[in-house]
Amino acid sequence: MPINAGVNLAYSVTFNITKGSVVEAIKKILGYLEEVQKTAGVEFFYRIGKRKSQLQKFMEKLQEYKERQEQYDTHNQLFEVRNNYSKTDTDSITE
Numbered sequence: 710m711p712i713n714a715g716v717n718l719a720y721s722v723t724f725n726i727t728k729g730s731v732v733e734a735i736k737k738i739l740g741y742l743e744e745v746q747k748t749a750g751v752e753f754f755y756r757i758g759k760r761k762s763q764l765q766k767f768m769e770k771l772q773e774y775k776e777r778q779e780q781y782d783t784h785n786q787l788f789e790v791r792n793n794y795s796k797t798d799t800d801s802i803t804e
Contacts, residue, residue: 716742716767732782735775742768 716724716738724741726734745751746764753765761769 716771719763719767731778732775735771735778739768739771739775742771 716722722741724734724738742764746753746768749764751762751764753768754761
């Protein structure tokens with residue numbers, strides 16, 4: 710089940726993620742979850758001995774997805790104009 714479906718079920722909201730607006734959609738979901746955290750007064754835990762709330766798990770997972778998607782978009786944008794691709798040499802363009 711996609712993460713947005715889990716958020717939709719848990720908080721009775723509807724967030725749709727389309728192919729062209731993944732990062733923007735994730736930012737909207739994270740903004741909503743931050744508001745939920747503030748209004749509910751949920752404290753996040755980062756140490757041993759405490760269980761993470763479902764809200765914290767959603768937020769951490771979405772943040773991870775957002776970072777990976779941004780990196781993927783950057784690599785995709787670099788690759789678009791090239792005949793070859795090297796992550797280490799960002800100036801190499803073979804025509």
